[in-house]
Amino acid sequence: MADSTRRGGIALNHRLLAQAIVILIAFLGGGFLATLVGGDEPVGQLRSQRANEQLQQQLDSALGRLEMLRTRREVDQRALEMVRSELAVQKEHIAELEEGLRFYRSLIAPEGAGGGLSLREPELLATEEAGRYLLRLVVQQVARKHEKVEGSLEVTLTGNLGGETVSLALPELSEDFVGPALKLRFRYFQLLEGELVLPAGFEPQSVNIVARANSPRAMDIQKEFPWHLQERFTHVGQ
Incomplete structure (x- = not known):
């Protein structure tokens, strides 16, 4: 027409x-x-x-x-x-x-009959300043009946510095994450965001995450993810 x-x-x-x-x-x-x-x-x-x-x-x-x-x-x-x-x-x-x-x-839909903690792949964004990155972590509870979870989260970055493999704890790299362990307290999921400042010459390779819950029962999960940058965070209404 x-x-x-x-x-x-x-x-x-x-x-x-x-x-x-x-x-x-x-x-x-x-x-x-x-x-x-x-x-x-x-x-x-x-x-x-x-x-x-x-x-x-x-x-x-x-x-x-x-x-x-x-x-x-x-x-x-x-x-x-x-x-x-x-x-x-x-x-x-x-x-x-x-x-x-x-x-x-x-995050909310139950998966299977069992329960426990689940870790999503960390989301990483580069900033305009070299060596600075934005980090988002998501921990979720997989269950049919969601009870309040309390526990802690530990994150370390592994990479190469001066020809050697080194591991750096998240609180060493950011003022937004106070540690040594981050507090977890949620029913469905918990989202943590902050800025990382990497040492000069440090080449990140992987992100190691350990989540531990002591309530309503003891449970833990550990995963290692590759260092992977993306253009933007997953949209979650922000």
């Missing part, structure tokens, strides 16, 4: 342009013919002047309509671009909401 409208507008522009050209030719030809026929007679000159004025009015009118159509076409194109841009933003927003919904479902 848009293509047919565009073709119709182009055809109308062509017709107006052709009309303007015809009027211009008539304008020039009419004046020349009146001079040949009327000679120097005042009546012939008056008729020629009136004819020229009429043709000039028609020409101005056709050119005005042509300019109006060109302006309208430019406005329509800009409006179409704005609509397309807005649709792209809305699609991105919907995708983020769907991602957040999947995130919450994966």
Whole structure:
């Protein structure tokens, strides 16, 4: 439908342009013919002047309509671009909401008949400053009946420093995580975020996480994840 409208507008522009050209030719030809026929007679000159004025009015009118159509076409194109841009933003927003919904479902929906703790892969984002990163950790309870969990979380980064493999505890790298162990207290999940500042020359390779619960019962889980940067955090309504 848009293509047919565009073709119709182009055809109308062509017709107006052709009309303007015809009027211009008539304008020039009419004046020349009146001079040949009327000679120097005042009546012939008056008729020629009136004819020229009429043709000039028609020409101005056709050119005005042509300019109006060109302006309208430019406005329509800009409006179409704005609509397309807005649709792209809305699609991105919907995708983020769907991602957040999947995130919450994966945290709250029970998996299997058993229970225990579960660790999601840590999310890491680079900042504009070299050696500084944003970290998000998520610990969740997998159970059909969610009771309040209390315990602790320990995180260490393993990497290469000066040709040697070293492990650094999270509290050594961040003022946002006070330790040696981070406190856990949640029913469904707990989200912890903060900024890391790595030592100069340290090349991180993996993140080792140990979660321990002492209430409602003793349980623990340990996982090692590769150091992996991403563009943004998973959307969770923030």
